[in-house]
Amino acid sequence: MSIAIPSFKVETGTRASSFSALIGAAVLVLAVAVPFLVPRGAVQDLFFILTMLVLAQSWNLLAGYAGLISVGQQVFVGFGAYTMFGAVILFGIDPIVATLIAGLFAALLAVPTALFTFRLYGPYFAIGTWVVAEVVRLLLAQWKALGGGTGTSLPREATRDMAGVGLLRDHFGMKAAEASDALTYWLALVLAAATIGLIYRLLRSKQGLGLAAVRDNEQAARAVGVDARRMKALVYLTTAFLTGLAGALIYVQKARISPDAAFSVTDWTAYVIFIVVIGGIGTIEGPIVGVILFFLLQNLLSDYGSWYLLMLGLVGILIMLFAPRGLWGAFSDRTGIQLFPVRRMLVGDPLAHTPKGGPHG
Amino acid sequence: MGFIDTIVQGVLLGGLYALFAAGLSLVFGIMRLVNLAHGDLIVLAAFLLLVLVTGLGVHPFLAAVVAAPLMFGAGWSLQYVLLNRTLGKDVLPPLLVTFGLSIVIQNSLLEGFSADSRRISAGVLETASIGFGPVTVGFMPLMGFLSAVAVIVGLNLLIYRSAIGRAFRATSDDTVTAGLMGIRPQRIFAMATGIAMVVVTIAALYLGTRANFDPTAGPARLIYAFEAVIIGGLGSLWGTLAGGVILGVAQSLGAAVNPEWQILAGHLAFLAVLLIKPRGLFPRAVD
Numbered sequence: 001m002s003i004a005i006p007s008f009k010v011e012t013g014t015r016a017s018s019f020s021a022l023i024g025a026a027v028l029v030l031a032v033a034v035p036f037l038v039p040r041g042a043v044q045d046l047f048f049i050l051t052m053l054v055l056a057q058s059w060n061l062l063a064g065y066a067g068l069i070s071v072g073q074q075v076f077v078g079f080g081a082y083t084m085f086g087a088v089i090l091f092g093i094d095p096i097v098a099t100l101i102a103g104l105f106a107a108l109l110a111v112p113t114a115l116f117t118f119r120l121y122g123p124y125f126a127i128g129t130w131v132v133a134e135v136v137r138l139l140l141a142q143w144k145a146l147g148g149g150t151g152t153s154l155p156r157e158a159t160r161d162m163a164g165v166g167l168l169r170d171h172f173g174m175k176a177a178e179a180s181d182a183l184t185y186w187l188a189l190v191l192a193a194a195t196i197g198l199i200y201r202l203l204r205s206k207q208g209l210g211l212a213a214v215r216d217n218e219q220a221a222r223a224v225g226v227d228a229r230r231m232k233a234l235v236y237l238t239t240a241f242l243t244g245l246a247g248a249l250i251y252v253q254k255a256r257i258s259p260d261a262a263f264s265v266t267d268w269t270a271y272v273i274f275i276v277v278i279g280g281i282g283t284i285e286g287p288i289v290g291v292i293l294f295f296l297l298q299n300l301l302s303d304y305g306s307w308y309l310l311m312l313g314l315v316g317i318l319i320m321l322f323a324p325r326g327l328w329g330a331f332s333d334r335t336g337i338q339l340f341p342v343r344r345m346l347v348g349d350p351l352a353h354t355p356k357g358g359p360h361g
Numbered sequence: 362m363g364f365i366d367t368i369v370q371g372v373l374l375g376g377l378y379a380l381f382a383a384g385l386s387l388v389f390g391i392m393r394l395v396n397l398a399h400g401d402l403i404v405l406a407a408f409l410l411l412v413l414v415t416g417l418g419v420h421p422f423l424a425a426v427v428a429a430p431l432m433f434g435a436g437w438s439l440q441y442v443l444l445n446r447t448l449g450k451d452v453l454p455p456l457l458v459t460f461g462l463s464i465v466i467q468n469s470l471l472e473g474f475s476a477d478s479r480r481i482s483a484g485v486l487e488t489a490s491i492g493f494g495p496v497t498v499g500f501m502p503l504m505g506f507l508s509a510v511a512v513i514v515g516l517n518l519l520i521y522r523s524a525i526g527r528a529f530r531a532t533s534d535d536t537v538t539a540g541l542m543g544i545r546p547q548r549i550f551a552m553a554t555g556i557a558m559v560v561v562t563i564a565a566l567y568l569g570t571r572a573n574f575d576p577t578a579g580p581a582r583l584i585y586a587f588e589a590v591i592i593g594g595l596g597s598l599w600g601t602l603a604g605g606v607i608l609g610v611a612q613s614l615g616a617a618v619n620p621e622w623q624i625l626a627g628h629l630a631f632l633a634v635l636l637i638k639p640r641g642l643f644p645r646a647v648d
Contacts (some may be wrong), residue, residue: 069456071397116632119639120591122452123395127587127637131628133586138625149621265580270464277457306468320457321446330524 020339031189031325035170037181043185043228047253049295050188055244055268056275056287057195058239062283063273065203066235067215069122072129074269075113075136075241076106080244081251082140090145095162096187099248106244109136110237118233130265137263142148151258159255184253191249195242196340200284202238203342207231266309274316280326284340326354367617368610369496375609376506377571379565379602382593383512384557386601389590391533391553392448398463400583402558405466406565407574408474411481414420421483426568429559434559441551448550463579470576481569483611505567509605512560513598519556528617529553581624588631594641603642607634 021225033044055073063069082100087098113132113311120128141149158178159165168179202208213221222228247268251257271294279290301308323330332338385399396640398400443462447454487498531539532549532573540546550603568574568582585608592607593600596647615626634642 063453067452069453070458116635119635123389123397123456124587124591126397126456127395127584128591130580131584131588131631135625135628135632138400138628142621266464270460273457273460281453306471310465310468310472313461316461317443317458317465320454320461321443324454 012015015154015189016339017335017341018280022060028189028193030065031185035178035185040178040181044253045295047181047185047188049291050185050192051250052272052275052294053192053287053291054188054195054242055272055289056279057192057284058242058246059269059272060276060281060287061199061202061235062239062282064276064286064321065211065215066232067218068232068236069126070117070129071126071269071273072117072131072133072264073239073272074263074265074267075129075133075238076109076243077247077250077268078133078140079109079136080106080141080247081257081262082146083244084248084251085146085152085154085257088154089152095158095252096164098254099187099245100246103241106247107237107241109244112241113240114233114236118229118236133265135261137259140263141259147258148207149259151256151261151328153254153257154252159252162252182251184249188246191242191245196284197235198238198242200340200342203284207234207334208342210237270309271312274312276326277316278319278326280328280330283328283332284342285332285338286326286328290326293327363617366496370496370502370615371493371610373498373506373609374503374613375589375606376497376502376509376586376602377507377564377567377605378532378566378589378608379515380505380512380560380567381508381582382559382589382601382605383516383548383598384564385583385586386590386596386598387516387560388554388557390596392550394444394448395587397443397459397583398579399459399561399586400581401463401466401470401579402436403561403568403582404574404576404579405470406558406562407481407569408479408576410437410562410565410569411479414481418484420572421481421566424481425562429562432558432562433555434444436487436561436640437551437555440554441547444546447551454553463583467572467576467579469526474576476575476577478573478575479569480573483570493500501567501570508563508567509602511600512563516560516598525549525552543554565604585627591641592631594644596639596645599645600641600643600645607642 012025031046033045055077059073062073078101083102083105084095084098086100088095093101113129117125117128117132124282140146146152160182162180162183164183165176165179168174168182169176172179174182203211210221210226211231213224213226214231218228234258247262251262275290275294277290278293279288280286298308301311319326325333339340364600381400385396388396388503390647409422409428409431410421413419414421417424419427420452430537444455447458450556474516483501486500491500491503492496518526520529528539528544528549531542532544532546536546539549589604589608590601593602593604607630610629612623612627616623618626
């Protein structure tokens with residue numbers, strides 16, 4: 001007599017996820033072709049959506065998965081943007097190369113920043129990050145070579161002669177401004193896709209499991225050998241890098257910087273928090289849903305000024321109170337659909353085949 | 362002489378920051394809630410005072426007496442209806458709800474009062490000053506500092522010498538057991554936020570009469586309040602006063618060197634304390 005040993009397997013894929021991979025690929029192909037298909041204004045709108053998506057995904061990774069609630073991510077947007085401006089204006093570096101440098105510098109800035117803020121716990125971490133952002137803003141406002149408190153503009157030649165602009169102009173007959181918009185759009189697309197890919201891979205990996213364990217119960221996770229501090233520091237550095245890249249890219253396109261705008265808590269943190277909370281914190285799909293909704297609301301209500309922000313605040317409060325997992329969370333709970341599944345499921349369990357209708361059916 | 366004067370003005374400014382911070386410290390001590398809308402609530406109270414002063418034509422001090430019970434009621438309801446729902450093991454809901462509240466208050470004030478800078482007029486008291494040997498101090502800044510001391514003495518008496526204070530401490534130590542002893546934590550929390558809003562009204566009185574304010578002035582006040590709490594050490598109200606004074610002195614020293622460095626000097630003092638003594642100078646609470 002032999003005993004059948006049930007074979008177990010841990011899987012994270014679902015039917016919806018293979019479907020979404022196909023859709024995702026199709027969307028990506030279409031998105032690449034966008035600058036040839038739609039007018040320049042629409043390209044700029046999509047650029048805005050993509051960069052906000054990168055910021056939202058980064059903040060979501062930080063707050064939703066690592067439990068580090070920061071209201072100071074504008075420090076990396078601003079510092080990235082200023083690094084890019086500095087590299088272009090002071091050293092004559094190509095804006096695209098300068099953007100990469102900006103990402104690295106933002107990650108470098110995260111090291112001393114973490115030294116201070118990681119001493120604070122929970123809510124105090126949140127305000128601590130804000131103080132750090134204020135300090136960096138005030139320091140950069142002293143830098144007269146980059147315009148001090150009033151800010152400065154990128155030289156016109158810098159974006160006109162950006163790598164690739166000439167190519168687009170010659171081969172596709174685009175005007176310089178059109179070509180630079182298309183180029184920044186493609187870079188934003190690459191950045192957004194890479195961000196989502198990176199976060200998805202991280203969460204499905206062993207490290208991601210450790211991260212979820214730390215978020216759910218830090219003591220228990222440390223007891224089974226997860227290095228909580230290291231995990232959090234790694235996530236903090238990664239999001240600083242991504243946020244810095246996004247910040248620099250946003251300002252390549254804006255071509256005009258000032259400390260108040262680049263370190264704006266409303267533009268780079270409040271909006272981002274609402275995108276994530278409304279869409280669904282702690283999911284990859286959430287920020288995608290959130291950013292689309294945010295864009296629609298902004299266009300619909302842009303004439304109402306502060307009423308718009310007021311309403312956004314109220315919606316954020318209501319969602320947090322009554323649907324804390326956001327729109328996508330509520331949808332996913334009801335339908336069980338996950339486009340980016342990171343939950344581990346045990347398959348091959350013979351008990352799973354118990355016919356329905358039994359005593360515990 | 363200029364140096365002593367700078368220090369004295371800094372200490373008095375510190376009193377104002379301690380007033381900003383006392384309410385935040387009280388609420389955190391009792392329910393571990395950090396209210397990100399605290400600064401905006403101070404500005405809201407300042408606008409309430411402005412309306413009372415201009416509408417009824419009363420003196421700011423009298424307006425504060427009228428505004429205090431209103432703000433107590435507002436704080437009580439805010440806690441009972443909204444913030445109590447967010448309390449729990451997870452730190453995310455209270456932070457995000459109060460952050461949303463901060464945006465809502467700021468933009469409501471913008472709609473109601475426009476973005477103009479305002480000031481509450483205190484009549485002749487505004488320019489009145491008292492000479493102490495070599496230094497002369499303004500009457501209102503001095504009153505602000507004395508009020509901060511009075512508020513802290515008052516809160517300490519309330520917390521350590523009264524029945525409600527015993528309930529505060531019991532709830533803070535162990536909410537469940539306090540509940541078993543017949544305390545209703547929900548009401549205790551609401552009461553604490555109500556009292557914090559009375560302190561906020563006093564802070565608003567000195568904020569509004571000292572300098573200009575506008576609807577977006579809240580976040581900076583929150584940051585100063587927070588810095589004073591952390592420098593002083595969590596859970597100690599006298600520490601909060603010390604924290605406020607250190608912040609105020611750092612700011613006025615910075616401003617004496619270069620007016621652009623005022624705020625920056627305060628932040629740097631805060632970061633220095635955080636680096637050397639992460640738990641603050643006079644910590645009392647364990648967490």
